[in-house]
Amino acid sequence: GSQHRLWPEIEKTVKQQVEMAKLGVGECGTGWQLFAEDGEMRMYRREEEVDGMVVDPLKAVHVVKGITGHEVCHYFFNPQYRYDWETTLEQMTVLETISEDSLLFLQTHKRIWPASQRDVVFWSHMRKLPDDQDQDGPDIWTVVNNSTEDSEHPANAGKCVRIYLTVCLMCQTRVDPPKDGAPISRDNVSCKITYCSVVNPGGWAPASVLRAVYKREYPKFLKRFTAYVKNQTKNKPLMF
């Protein structure tokens, strides 16, 4: 809850990340380049290096019919579903339950040849926020994942290179009520998903290899994850 040592950082980071996610790719200046398109999905990246390491910020926007922002965040946040959709996940541990909407994770992911295997420690927070651009519309739902230290799991103590990431999944639900006053069904809802991520690979990894992995893995991840949510929710009542 709000007394936890991480709470001030969670509050600050969530607000900051949601504001960044709301910025369109045109508005936040030049530099965003479209690198993948598939139907409604658009993926943009900025080529940035820190100490010679590729940290390319990524922003993906996708519109998916038949699901809500609460449902997208529910399946993204809750650990019990993660092995179903996160194909590169090798090991996931919930290190701490900070509160019912905040968890501390340790994850190791499959190795990307020729680089070393990576692991990551991050807090994950799910939050509903009023949509200030659409007062009487549905709320925004978001999940923010942000790397943090954990004294029990120091970086680079084992075989894995520790990576550092900040991820924001922001979801805006759209409801188009049926003309005839019938109850809202999945045919009347869609969700605009904005996925932002900045990943510092932690140790050396060839820029060309990392950029090729990102180009392949991000579109695959977002398509697979959204298809998973559609499939999990298709016969369940709507979650707003």
Ligand SMILES: Cc1cccc(-c2n[nH]cc2-c2ccc(F)c(-c3ccc(S(=O)(=O)CCO)cc3)c2)n1
């Ligand atoms: C989707 C994607 C993009 C870029 C690289 C890869 C990938 N391929 N092989 C290994 C990885 C890998 C290595 C380390 C990581 F921390 C994550 C990682 C990715 C996403 C997230 S998350 O926070 O978006 C979802 C929770 O798993 C966390 C860790 C993924 N996967």
